[in-house]
Amino acid sequence: MEKVILFGNQSVAKEIFFYLKYFSDYEVVGFTVDREYLESDSLFELPVSPFDIVETVFPPDKHKMFIAVGYVQNNKIRKERYFQSKEMGYQLINFISPKSIIYPGTMEGDNCKIGHYAVISPGAKIGNNVIIGNGCMIGHDVIIGDHCYFSGGVSVAGSVSIGSCSYLGTNSTIRNKVSIGKECVIGAGAIILENTEDRSVYLGEPATLLPISSDKLPLG
Known part of the structure; x- marks a missing residue:
């Protein structure tokens, strides 16, 4: 079995x-994890290393990695650690649930998670570092930019x-042929028609547009 280390020690990493x-x-x-967030030296009876020395503890020629971070700071933390780990030489894996339905040619990137019972239709394209939660339904010819998070x-x-870097909350719905901008936040249950x-x-x-920029939200 190939050996993997996970970046993170919170709910997404545990999942x-x-x-x-x-x-x-x-x-x-x-x-x-980042040294300032090191709560313990073990998790699930496995070692937890500060990120600044991870290359010496888990050499990239012998280990792969998954950046298991949620939508903190509108996905920017996961994006930063994604690029940093690749610069260190780590190969980033994908997790595609065997309980999902996904067609050949859909996955174009790495560090992606496709959850249980998600359906990714033919012609869709998923970028790098994308988290798609359980039960998501992605229609034909949908283009998902890098570093997005779907609850x-x-x-x-x-x-x-x-x-890229957009967040779609639980049970939100996007109408066909709509374009969602970069770093958008679509709240739980919102219906986007334009x-x-x-x-x-x-x-x-x-959905109602709020008079606030997504980078001002206290996400995380």
Whole structure:
């Protein structure tokens, strides 16, 4: 089995740990976090290394990595650690649930998670470092930019484009042929019927545009 370390020690990392343990051929052998967030030197009886020395503890020629971080700071932390780990020489893995439906040619990137019972339709394209939660429905020819995060139950109709670093909350819905800007926040249950600008924030049903930029939200 190929050995993997997880960046993170919170809920997303714990979830990914169990997904990989029970639904993959990877063996998680440890965790790594930024030194200031090191709460313990072990998690699930596995070692936790500060990220600034992870290369010496878990050499990249012998270990792969998954950046298991949520939408903190509108996905920017996961984006930063994604690039830093690649610069260190780590190969980043994907986790695609065996309980999902996904067609050949859909996955174009790495460090992606496709949750249980998600359906990714033919012609869709998923970028790098994308988290798609359980039960999401992604329509045909949808383009998902890098570093996005979809909570469970998101529904995206056909021919939609979603800009990088956007967050879609639980059970939100995007109408067909809509373009979602970069770094947008679509709240839980929101229904989007028209294009959105970069960093826009929408809540409600139908969705209401809030007078705030997404980079001002206390996400995380």
